[in-house]
Amino acid sequence: MRIAVFGATGTVGRLVVQQGLERDHEITAFTRNAAGVGAAHPNLRVVTGDVLEVAAVQRAVGGQDAVIVALGNGRKGVVRAEGTRTVMEAMRRTGVERLVCQTTLGAGDSRANLNFLWKYVMFGLLLRPAYADHQLQERYVREATDLRWTLVRPSAFTDGPATGTFQRGFGAEMSGLALKISRADIAGFLLDQVTDETYLNRAVGISD
Numbered sequence: 139m140r141i142a143v144f145g146a147t148g149t150v151g152r153l154v155v156q157q158g159l160e161r162d163h164e165i166t167a168f169t170r171n172a173a174g175v176g177a178a179h180p181n182l183r184v185v186t187g188d189v190l191e192v193a194a195v196q197r198a199v200g201g202q203d204a205v206i207v208a209l210g211n212g213r214k215g216v217v218r219a220e221g222t223r224t225v226m227e228a229m230r231r232t233g234v235e236r237l238v239c240q241t242t243l244g245a246g247d248s249r250a251n252l253n254f255l256w257k258y259v260m261f262g263l264l265l266r267p268a269y270a271d272h273q274l275q276e277r278y279v280r281e282a283t284d285l286r287w288t289l290v291r292p293s294a295f296t297d298g299p300a301t302g303t304f305q306r307g308f309g310a311e312m313s314g315l316a317l318k319i320s321r322a323d324i325a326g327f328l329l330d331q332v333t334d335e336t337y338l339n340r341a342v343g344i345s346d
Contacts, residue, residue: 147174215267
């Protein structure tokens with residue numbers, strides 16, 4: 139498939155690009171810095187630009203079968219929501235309908251899955267702007283009734299190989315989660331959703 143990846147040089151997005159190429163997809167990586175994408179590949183196209191500028195984003199989205207958004211902005215609450223909204227506008231202009239968007243465990247009703255540390259210290263204080271950005275990002279996606287979307291909510295990122303053994307699709311009543319998951323597993327799951335419609339127009343949490 140032809141897949142555009144936003145956040146392609148981030149810690150998860152880079153793995154989405156890598157794993158997508160390993161699966162023989164044609165990947166368009168959108169980034170501010172082309173040098174950060176890595177080695178050239180015959181199935182890799184790199185588009186540079188600002189994710190907040192719809193004309194630049196449209197160059198990457200046009201002709202794609204699906205879009206994966208893995209935008210990050212550290213503790214800041216700036217790029218995730220507005221960047222995703224720009225991507226969705228570009229999708230509408232180019233007729234692309236399938237969107238897979240990475241947010242965070244703790245957004246929406248999955249806040250109940252978090253422990254005290256993550257609810258009140260991490261998202262309540264230290265990462266408060268980033269958390270608010272993810273909440274707004276989810277709102278924008280949910281309002282996109284003209285798109286076929288899936289929201290993927292990973293817990294805290296860790297390094298390490300993909301295991302495929304993480305939990306997924308659990309409800310708000312689930313407690314006792316490890317609240318961590320490898321970036322490689324997140325990347326693989328994001329790619330899986332492009333063709334798997336189990337969670338179409340739904341949010342799905344993933345965590346060890």
